[in-house]
Amino acid sequence: MPLGLKETALETSALSELEVESIEMFIGFFKLIGLQKSVGEIYGLLFVSSRALAMDDIMERLGISLGAASQGLKVLRSVGAVKSVYMPGDRRDHYVADLELSKFATAFIQEELKPRLDRALERIGTMESLASGMESSDRATAKERLERLKHWLERTESMLPWLLKFLVK
Amino acid sequence: MPLGLKETALETSALSELEVESIEMFIGFFKLIGLQKSVGEIYGLLFVSSRALAMDDIMERLGISLGAASQGLKVLRSVGAVKSVYMPGDRRDHYVADLELSKFATAFIQEELKPRLDRALERIGTMESLASGMESSDRATAKERLERLKHWLERTESMLPWLLKFLVK
DNA sequence: ACTCGATTTCATTTTTTATTGAAATAGATG
DNA sequence: CATCTATTTCAATAAAAAATGAAATCGAGT
Numbered sequence: 001m002p003l004g005l006k007e008t009a010l011e012t013s014a015l016s017e018l019e020v021e022s023i024e025m026f027i028g029f030f031k032l033i034g035l036q037k038s039v040g041e042i043y044g045l046l047f048v049s050s051r052a053l054a055m056d057d058i059m060e061r062l063g064i065s066l067g068a069a070s071q072g073l074k075v076l077r078s079v080g081a082v083k084s085v086y087m088p089g090d091r092r093d094h095y096v097a098d099l100e101l102s103k104f105a106t107a108f109i110q111e112e113l114k115p116r117l118d119r120a121l122e123r124i125g126t127m128e129s130l131a132s133g134m135e136s137s138d139r140a141t142a143k144e145r146l147e148r149l150k151h152w153l154e155r156t157e158s159m160l161p162w163l164l165k166f167l168v169k
Numbered sequence: 170m171p172l173g174l175k176e177t178a179l180e181t182s183a184l185s186e187l188e189v190e191s192i193e194m195f196i197g198f199f200k201l202i203g204l205q206k207s208v209g210e211i212y213g214l215l216f217v218s219s220r221a222l223a224m225d226d227i228m229e230r231l232g233i234s235l236g237a238a239s240q241g242l243k244v245l246r247s248v249g250a251v252k253s254v255y256m257p258g259d260r261r262d263h264y265v266a267d268l269e270l271s272k273f274a275t276a277f278i279q280e281e282l283k284p285r286l287d288r289a290l291e292r293i294g295t296m297e298s299l300a301s302g303m304e305s306s307d308r309a310t311a312k313e314r315l316e317r318l319k320h321w322l323e324r325t326e327s328m329l330p331w332l333l334k335f336l337v338k
Numbered sequence: 339a340c341t342c343g344a345t346t347t348c349a350t351t352t353t354t355t356a357t358t359g360a361a362a363t364a365g366a367t368g
Numbered sequence: 369c370a371t372c373t374a375t376t377t378c379a380a381t382a383a384a385a386a387a388t389g390a391a392a393t394c395g396a397g398t
Binding site: 016017018021022024025028029032034047048050097099101102105112113116119120123124126127130131134137138141142145148149152156159163166167 | 185186187190191193194197198201203216217219266268270271274281282285288289292293295296299300303306307310311314317318321325328332335336
Binding site: 205206207233234235236237240260 | 385388389390395396397
């Protein structure tokens with residue numbers, strides 16, 4: 001081996017076609033549920049990796065910064081999308097993708113959708129009170145629309161437990 | 170009436186508490202499905218308005234620009250969230266909120282979620298081919314994970330027609 | 339077919355969001 | 369307990385997305 005070359009290069013090693021496809025796919029999914037590109041990149045890389053990767057490896061392969069890697073892994077851990085595995089003789093944390101894909105959908109529903117529906121129903125309560133103090137015809141319009149929206153939201157919310165069960169099954 | 174004041178003020182007239190609540194609520198919902206703030210503002214205003222509003226009115230009440238109003242209405246029309254009504258003796262288009270709330274959810278599922286699931290399934294096909302040309306243990310890992318993801322995606326996609334029916338019912 | 343107000347378009351600007359990387363912190367190892 | 373390396377934090381920077389408004393287009397009324 002020529003002098004100056006190490007076993008593990010410091011330069012970014014090119015991603016395989018498989019890795020690129022996986023990364024692009026997960027960037028797309030994750031954007032849909034409001035997660036940033038770097039989070040999708042990390043998960044996409046881990047998804048097709050047969051070995052656990054350290055943060056260093058992730059930075060190097062993806063060409064992202066320390067901060068992005070650290071924060072991305074934090075997000076992925078928080079939704080249970082990655083877990084760290086112990087690697088004997090290495091101080092660094094090593095990560096593998098959790099393959100329970102439903103976790104993403106579930107996290108989105110429980111952490112984004114559900115709270116927003118709840119907040120909307122609260123607001124509707126406030127708005128119904130405000131509408132009560134209005135002039136007759138405006139009041140009637142507002143009350144009717146609010147009632148209608150309330151019913152739709154309640155109905156939608158009532159379906160969420162079923163949806164969650166379906167997704168994890 | 171004092172001199173210099175017109176029937177319709179050019180200055181932005183303050184939003185009522187009801188309007189503010191409605192606007193904030195819809196900004197929240199619309200962000201969730203990837204639509205910008207100005208789109209939520211316009212719909213929120215129209216939702217509690219008992220009369221149809223012209224683009225002028227919308228700009229003035231919300232304090233947004235011509236471009237934002239025009240583009241926001243374009244988006245809302247494209248998802249069927251507003252419709253224009255004819256106002257005799259006025260050349261301007263006047264808009265009312267379409268109250269079929271399910272349209273937003275439906276548009277999101279059909280225009281964002283479904284295409285992304287389809288695209289992901291395509292990519293999985295590509296990735297399965299790419300994996301076939303890999304070294305044995307990596308191939309096994311990749312194939313197994315891709316198979317698992319494919320099943321989950323197919324199952325999720327098969328549920329969408331039911332979900333759509335539920336939402337519009 | 340001209341005029342004039344209404345609306346759309348789009349290059350520029352502003353705002354928001356994501357990324358970077360140096361410094362602070364944590365925590366394992368001798 | 370001192371010294372490492374690994375990781376997190378966060379202020380600064382870069383990138384992306386949204387808003388602005390002048391100019392172009394449209395289209396009803398004359």
